[in-house]
Amino acid sequence: MSDAKAKAKVFDEQEFSRQLRPAWTPLNIALMVFMFVVGLWPLGLAMIVYMSYGREMGIDLSNWGRAKKSASRAMDGVKWSSDRTTGNAAFDEWRDNELKRLDEERRKLDEARREFDEYVQELRRARDRDEFETFQNKRRGQSDDTQA
Secondary structure (H helix, E strand, C coil): CCCCHHHHCCCCCHHHHHHCCCCCHHHHHHHHHHHHCCCCCHHHHHHHHHHHHHHHHHCCCHHHHHHHHHHHHHHCCCCCCCCCCCCHHHHHHHHHHHHHHHHHHHHHHHHHHHHHHHHHHHHHHHHHHHHHHHHHHHHHHHHHHHHH
């Protein structure tokens, strides 16, 4: 038997993908048991749901590797940095101004969110304080009645 055929039998990607389909396959069962053994029981439960209802829910992890590879190939060469230039000075200037404006809007939204969170926190404190005072007043009223 040739060396290439021996390596192919060690790991067969097609068989591995077939084993990941939403069904009670040996690989899925092993993954589920492993999740429970290492203490990742929520993932173990997720595996049970996947194996039982994955097909009905339209979830199929068997093509995950191919999808990941094609997505990474599509993203190769894409530079996400905003400091690259297009060669058009007017567009670059407009883009930089828009990015600055968006950053300022983001900062304003973050500040408004922080202020709102503080406001809600203060409302909760006031409500808790009122509830506690009501409890204390009822408690004092009951203890005064029992002493009389």
